[in-house]
Amino acid sequence: MTAPLENKRILIIVGDIYEDLELWYPKLRLIEAGAEVVVAGPEADAVYAGKNGYPCKSDAALSEVDPSTFDGLVVPGGFMPDKLRRDPGVLDIVRHFHQAEKLVAAICHGGWIPISAGVYQGIRVTGSPGIKDDLVNAGAVWEDAAVVVDGHHVTSRKPDDLPEFCKAIVRQLDS
Numbered sequence: 001m002t003a004p005l006e007n008k009r010i011l012i013i014v015g016d017i018y019e020d021l022e023l024w025y026p027k028l029r030l031i032e033a034g035a036e037v038v039v040a041g042p043e044a045d046a047v048y049a050g051k052n053g054y055p056c057k058s059d060a061a062l063s064e065v066d067p068s069t070f071d072g073l074v075v076p077g078g079f080m081p082d083k084l085r086r087d088p089g090v091l092d093i094v095r096h097f098h099q100a101e102k103l104v105a106a107i108c109h110g111g112w113i114p115i116s117a118g119v120y121q122g123i124r125v126t127g128s129p130g131i132k133d134d135l136v137n138a139g140a141v142w143e144d145a146a147v148v149v150d151g152h153h154v155t156s157r158k159p160d161d162l163p164e165f166c167k168a169i170v171r172q173l174d175s
Contacts, residue, residue: 003034004174010103011065012074013090013113014041014058019078020050021159022107026074029166035173040065042084051078063089067096072173077108077128085116094119098152105154105169107161111135114153124150126157 010030014023023039030037041048041058048056062084067073073094075081084090094117097104106114111127112134114120121139126148136142147156147164154172156165 004170005030005033005035008035008071008173009069010035010037010072010074010173011067011070011093012037012039012076013062013080013084013110014039014048014056014076015080015084016048017051017079018048018056018076019080019108019159020052020054021162022076022078022110023050023056023074024054025159025162026076026105026107026166026169030074030169033170033174035071038065038070042087048080062087062093065093067093068100070097070102072103072169073097073105074169075104075106075110075113077106077110079109081109081112085113091117101152103152103154103169103172105165105172107156107165108158111155115140120153123153124148125153125155127155128157 040060040062044061098119108128115138125140146161147168154168
């Protein structure tokens with residue numbers, strides 16, 4: 001039996017104080033579905049501490065990532081997005097996925113990175129209620145739902161929404 005995401009490559013962003021579940025649950029679910037998952041952070045082969053203490057070792061440096069070799073992007077939340085949204089290279093990666101109409105998935109505070117990349121204008125999204133005003137001010141159309149899919153964008157609010165978030169990601173990548 002062929003896995004639904006066989007031959008798909010997914011990039012997940014990591015940095016210090018990422019939300020543990022919002023990185024690990026999608027990573028393991030995507031691997032389970034047959035995807036190759038690459039976790040990239042500010043440095044390659046660095047260990048980043050999760051918000052709840054779970055470590056994650058990066059496979060690659062964000063500055064060395066070629067987004068054209070990936071089928072989708074997942075941006076976890078936590079405090080990490082607030083720092084990484086200031087990195088022009090990270091924003092260029094997000095813009096590449098958006099312009100190529102490839103998956104851009106963000107959960108909770110992960111939406112801060114696409115906000116700073118300027119890709120949410122007119123897009124229906126959800127996210128942590130704590131960034132609702134930021135999303136609206138960035139031109140997004142806010143919805144309070146477990147998951148919102150608008151074109152190639154998939155967004156969710158919090159760790160409790162991870163089952164719906166991951167189902168939507170797999171459906172998006174399998175279409």
